[in-house]
Amino acid sequence: xxxESFIALVTGFEPFGGSTLNPSQxxxxxxxxxxxxxxxxELRTALLPVDTATIGPTIDVLWEKHTPDTVLHFGxxxxxxxxxxxxxxxxxxxxxxxxNAGRRLVxxxxxxxxxxxxxxxLPARAIRGGLAEQGVEARLxxxxxxxxxxQALYLSLAHAERLGGRSVGFVHVPVLAEQAERGERxxxxxxxxxxLDAARRLVRLAVELHGDQRSGSDR
Ligand code: PCA
Numbered sequence: 001x002x003x004e005s006f007i008a009l010v011t012g013f014e015p016f017g018g019s020t021l022n023p024s025q026x027x028x029x030x031x032x033x034x035x036x037x038x039x040x041x042e043l044r045t046a047l048l049p050v051d052t053a054t055i056g057p058t059i060d061v062l063w064e065k066h067t068p069d070t071v072l073h074f075g076x077x078x079x080x081x082x083x084x085x086x087x088x089x090x091x092x093x094x095x096x097x098x099x100n101a102g103r104r105l106v107x108x109x110x111x112x113x114x115x116x117x118x119x120x121x122l123p124a125r126a127i128r129g130g131l132a133e134q135g136v137e138a139r140l141x142x143x144x145x146x147x148x149x150x151q152a153l154y155l156s157l158a159h160a161e162r163l164g165g166r167s168v169g170f171v172h173v174p175v176l177a178e179q180a181e182r183g184e185r186x187x188x189x190x191x192x193x194x195x196l197d198a199a200r201r202l203v204r205l206a207v208e209l210h211g212d213q214r215s216g217s218d219r
Contacts, residue, residue: 005040008207009068013075013148016050017097019184023176024074026192027199036200041207044068050100050148052093056155063159070167070210071156072122072203075149077172078185082137083198085124086144086170089154090117094146110154118157122169123209130205136198144170167210171202 010031012024028045035043044066049055062068077084091114093105128138144150153170160166173195180187 005042006207007042007044007066007068008037008070008072008203009044009046009062009066010203011046011048011073013048014050014100016100019179021176021179022076023173023195024076026176027074027173027196030196031200031203037204037207048152052099052103052105052148052151053101055148055151059152059155068166070206072206073152073156073170074199075170075172076175078175080172080174082139082174083202084139084141084172085128086141086153086172087120087124088117088142089144089150089157090146091115091154092146093151097147099148110151114158118154120153120157120169121160122167122206124169126209127202127205130209131201134201136201141172144172167206169206173199
């Protein structure tokens, strides 16, 4: 019997803003090493640049190459204390922290012809519920900011819109305790093992719940 395999793409970001590592990169590397998602799911991983000019082409290539069913973008947030599931991406670039190419942008649209915002197609609320059942606290958020994480989500959701039937979402994660210990970020930060365990559970739930989506009702 031929079964179409289900493709999950998980991305993280390179370090930025004076840190030597990014917790989302650590997640992607750990998942690539031991995917353990089970079933017919194929895991693909990638690292995204913190560069507002090259991130779009990078995302285009990933969609072209993998045609994923589910996409989970992970990124660091100094403000997050728990895994935070974003629900909306805005058509806006507005940031003080320069990207890794040294650019700072104010009040610029990501796509002048695009909609003002896009909702995630990932069942964020159901995933949060599934995590809670496993004893992992997560939050829902209405703003992914106006920096590179928001840009990645907005652009990826355009591909989801074009193809249909894809669940795409963004998860902001806290900084790592080791970043705080090195003085690269304010503490306390999350221990690496705790972050990796929570991220792995979240990816598994996203894959399991993919088929359960009711359009728009579960964000
Ligand atoms: N966090 C930034 C960009 C890269 C990352 O990991 C953000 O929240 O936009």
